[in-house]
Amino acid sequence: MSNVTLQQITKRFRQVTALEDVSFSVNHGEFFVLLGPTGAGKTTTLRIIAGLEKQDAGSVLFDGTPVDGLMPADRDIAFVFQQYSLYPTMTVYDNLAFPLRSPLRKMPEAEIKERVTRAADILRISHLLDRKTARLSGGEMQRVSIGRAIVREPRIYLMDEPLSNLDAKLRESLRVELQHIQKTQSSTILFVTHDQIEALTMSDRIGVLREGRIVQVGTPNDIYDRPADTFVAQLVGSPRINLLPARRDNGTVLVQDSPLHLPAPKTTHAQFLVGIRPEDVKPVPDGAFSGTVALTEPLGVETIVHIRAGGQTLLSIVPGLTDLRIGDEVRYSVAPERLHYFDPEGMRITSS
Amino acid sequence: MAAQSPAAPRLPVNFSTRVDEVSSRARLARFIRVVVVIAVAIIMLIPVTWMTLTAFKSRPDAVAVPPKIFFQPTLEGFVSLLTDRRQLTTEQIAEEQKRTDLTWIDQLALSRGQVITGPSDYPQRLLNSIIVAGVSTVFSVGLGLLSAYSFSRFSIAGAGDLLFFILSTRMLPPVVVTIPLFLMYRALGIYDTHFGLILLYTVFNLSFSVWLLKGFIDEIPREYEEAALVDGYTRLQAFRKIVLPQSLTGIAATTVFCLIFAWNEYAFALMLSADRARTAPPSIPSVLGTGGIESAAIAAGSLGFLIPVVIVTFALRKYLLRGVTFGAIRQ
Ligand SMILES: Nc1ncnc2c1ncn2[C@@H]1O[C@H](COP(=O)(O)OP(=O)(O)O)[C@@H](O)[C@H]1O
Numbered sequence: 240m241s242n243v244t245l246q247q248i249t250k251r252f253r254q255v256t257a258l259e260d261v262s263f264s265v266n267h268g269e270f271f272v273l274l275g276p277t278g279a280g281k282t283t284t285l286r287i288i289a290g291l292e293k294q295d296a297g298s299v300l301f302d303g304t305p306v307d308g309l310m311p312a313d314r315d316i317a318f319v320f321q322q323y324s325l326y327p328t329m330t331v332y333d334n335l336a337f338p339l340r341s342p343l344r345k346m347p348e349a350e351i352k353e354r355v356t357r358a359a360d361i362l363r364i365s366h367l368l369d370r371k372t373a374r375l376s377g378g379e380m381q382r383v384s385i386g387r388a389i390v391r392e393p394r395i396y397l398m399d400e401p402l403s404n405l406d407a408k409l410r411e412s413l414r415v416e417l418q419h420i421q422k423t424q425s426s427t428i429l430f431v432t433h434d435q436i437e438a439l440t441m442s443d444r445i446g447v448l449r450e451g452r453i454v455q456v457g458t459p460n461d462i463y464d465r466p467a468d469t470f471v472a473q474l475v476g477s478p479r480i481n482l483l484p485a486r487r488d489n490g491t492v493l494v495q496d497s498p499l500h501l502p503a504p505k506t507t508h509a510q511f512l513v514g515i516r517p518e519d520v521k522p523v524p525d526g527a528f529s530g531t532v533a534l535t536e537p538l539g540v541e542t543i544v545h546i547r548a549g550g551q552t553l554l555s556i557v558p559g560l561t562d563l564r565i566g567d568e569v570r571y572s573v574a575p576e577r578l579h580y581f582d583p584e585g586m587r588i589t590s591s
Numbered sequence: 592m593a594a595q596s597p598a599a600p601r602l603p604v605n606f607s608t609r610v611d612e613v614s615s616r617a618r619l620a621r622f623i624r625v626v627v628v629i630a631v632a633i634i635m636l637i638p639v640t641w642m643t644l645t646a647f648k649s650r651p652d653a654v655a656v657p658p659k660i661f662f663q664p665t666l667e668g669f670v671s672l673l674t675d676r677r678q679l680t681t682e683q684i685a686e687e688q689k690r691t692d693l694t695w696i697d698q699l700a701l702s703r704g705q706v707i708t709g710p711s712d713y714p715q716r717l718l719n720s721i722i723v724a725g726v727s728t729v730f731s732v733g734l735g736l737l738s739a740y741s742f743s744r745f746s747i748a749g750a751g752d753l754l755f756f757i758l759s760t761r762m763l764p765p766v767v768v769t770i771p772l773f774l775m776y777r778a779l780g781i782y783d784t785h786f787g788l789i790l791l792y793t794v795f796n797l798s799f800s801v802w803l804l805k806g807f808i809d810e811i812p813r814e815y816e817e818a819a820l821v822d823g824y825t826r827l828q829a830f831r832k833i834v835l836p837q838s839l840t841g842i843a844a845t846t847v848f849c850l851i852f853a854w855n856e857y858a859f860a861l862m863l864s865a866d867r868a869r870t871a872p873p874s875i876p877s878v879l880g881t882g883g884i885e886s887a888a889i890a891a892g893s894l895g896f897l898i899p900v901v902i903v904t905f906a907l908r909k910y911l912l913r914g915v916t917f918g919a920i921r922q
Pocket residue numbers: 252255256257275276277278279280281282283284
């Protein structure tokens with residue numbers, strides 16, 4: 240059952256088209272991530288769902304019923320903003336209690352206290368409750384922002400890049416906490432980010448947004464293993480996918496400026512872009528192709544090896560540290576069953 | 592083990608290690624700063640101090656050359672300010688002096704050969720000033736806040752032009768419009784009424800208040816209110832709970848400016864009021880009246896006139912000072 244559905248939403252700001260014909264649904268109990276680079280229209284999408292912005296065309300449905308006429312207060316959603324939106328004149332406790340003290344809810348103070356205490360416990364900010372928010376650290380502020388959402392049990396949580404202002408370590412721990420909260424309370428979250436790692440690690444499903452259009456909706460596996468186009472292929476995966484221009488020669492595909500020759504897909508295209516994930520390029524002694532090591536980037540658990548072959552450089556990722564040195568000759572193989580083919584416009588070619 | 596680590600808590604340091612408190616050059620710089628501030632303060636306070644001293648001088652002391660700094664303080668000035676008096680002849684004075692039922696105020700007047708005939712207009716004028724300035728300030732700040740909020744938050748067709756129009760009401764020098772206003776006020780029957788002056792000061796201050804407050808409200812991120820809207824509040828509730836507390840600084844600053852303008856306004860008050868609604872500024876010089884310049888009375892009148900504004904500004908100083916740091920903290 241879908242919780243929130245967007246139907247052909249279009250939104251313009253004067254001459255800028257922020258969203259164009261956007262449709263997708265978020266199901267009950269789902270962690271849905273909207274992934275896209277800055278300016279793709281992610282914030283605008285959330286603001287339209289919240290009722291803070293009015294779309295020019297299309298409809299927002301909650302449980303199948305249009306809510307386009309409802310005020311934000313009546314939509315029963317919680318919004319975690321990209322910029323901190325804690326009230327500097329109030330204590331942390333009052334910030335957390337603020338949504339519960341809404342005249343709409345008429346909640347008794349005792350229950351407010353109980354809920355605030357519980358949320359503070361979950362987010363481990365109990366010791367901050369009496370503090371004013373102005374002097375909190377970034378991580379603490381972001382916890383309080385999330386806390387202000389989870390004191391309620393709204394239809395859906397809208398989270399606008401809530402982790403992007405934090406340092407890597409904090410981001411990681413909050414990421415785990417959020418997932419934990421979502422799974423234990425089986426709440427519905429629409430989470431917006433430009434960070435592909437966040438999208439891949441946290442989501443049940445991902446919607447990829449590019450320049451106001453939805454390019455692909457699918458599970459993290461779909462997105463990673465069957466990217467709909469080169470944009471999605473390059474957006475997810477780190478280091479980036481190798482994308483090489485190639486052409487068909489009978490049953491094989493010849494990569495331009497490179498000794499690489501690969502099995503061709505069963506289509507009639509003459510020109511291709513071939514996508515090879517770095518983990519599918521494996522330096523092995525009996526590899527089919529050869530090249531020279533142009534650069535190595537040891538990351539501890541793995542090492543990125545830049546292999547130069549002809550006019551192309553392939554990125555390869557190997558576990559642990561490597562003995563390969565810059566300038567070394569190296570043989571490598573490419574997993575043929577894991578190749579991605581795109582037409583010259585960048586759309587995926589399904590070879591079957 | 593833990594005690595040896597550099598991060599372990601150490602004994603509290605009970606002397607300051609701040610550079611600006613130990614370096615001799617920093618201490619000298621601070622000393623110079625304090626001296627300069629005190630010197631400037633003294634220069635700024637000389638007129639006020641002199642006025643205060645004059646208010647307590649007798650008539651000969653007030654005009655003495657060279658000016659007296661040490662003198663016998665008297666309340667003569669205040670008595671002249673607050674009463675109407677009649678000059679007595681020598682026989683009348685002798686007669687009066689025989690009476691035993693005189694209060695110290697009557698005696699003070701008598702010592703200058705005068706008898707008190709009744710209270711003066713000054714308290715009423717001061718009250719008029721308080722009413723006119725107070726009410727007009729409340730209206731200009733209140734209306735200004737609502738319009739500033741609307742200009743800041745909603746997309747209003749022709750907002751720029753409207754804002755310029757509002758500002759343009761200030762471009763005409765007041766003296767140019769006093770005569771037409773006088774005629775209009777008389778025709779409308781609001782000449783010499785509190786309402787007339789309140790209306791005028793409100794309109795005059797509104798442009799200023801809209802512009803000043805809009806700047807402050809623009810500084811408050813919209814997300815604050817939007818968060819409140821999403822959390823189940825109406826726009827009006829969000830305004831009251833979020834915008835209002837955060838714009839206190841701006842409201843305080845605007846209040847002080849509007850109040851000072853309305854309080855000090857002289858030209859319009861002189862032209863548009865005569866008696867019933869006359870405010871203090873045009874009436875203080877009229878104490879000049881009976882028998883030569885009453886310097887002490889004028890000084891006493893000015894002193895009384897100064898106090899209400901000082902009280903309000905002092906009461907609001909907490910918000911005014913916070914305004915200075917507010918912008919620096921936000922990121
Ligand atoms: N209030 C606005 N006025 C004008 N343009 C806007 C406004 N809000 C967003 N936009 C434009 O719409 C596009 C999408 O913005 P946004 O939804 O904020 O992107 P994202 O959150 O993905 O970075 C951008 O080009 C942005 O400049």
